[in-house]
Amino acid sequence: PLPDPFLNKLILSGRCLAKQQQQQQQLQEQQQQQEQQQQQQQQQEQQELQQEDLHALGLVLSQVPHLVEGLECCTLKMKPREGDILGCCCMQLVS
Structure with a gap:
């Protein structure tokens, strides 16, 4: 049978690893969320620019x-x- 201190060390190591994996996963999820937010922001900015361009074109064309x-x-x-x-x-x- 395994000695108790050895078993405890293994359990602690396993918990440590599990915690690290969990933190890594959370980091990855946060990065993905940030990337998605950035993409959404860029899309919104592009749409706003397009609307401004259309408005400007409309103004110019209404003069002609x-x-x-x-x-x-x-x-x-x-x-x-x-x-x-x-x-x-x-x-x-x-x-």
């Missing part, structure tokens, strides 16, 4: 009415509308 129509009719050699600085909006054919 009928932009698509203008681009189409300008390629058909039509005359720009009055007050159209960029020459994007057209109203009649150039004769």
Whole structure:
């Protein structure tokens, strides 16, 4: 039979190992959570940036009415509308 002090040492060593493993596992879980939080933050920031970009584009495009129509009719050699600085909006054919 094993002597008691030896058995106690083994048990203590085992507990120590178990504690270390538990701490390592907790550390890994914390790291994973931090990584996930960072990824979520990055995604949120990207979405916010996209929304800001869309808003900015909307503002710019609202300053240029009928932009698509203008681009189409300008390629058909039509005359720009009055007050159209960029020459994007057209109203009649150039004769």
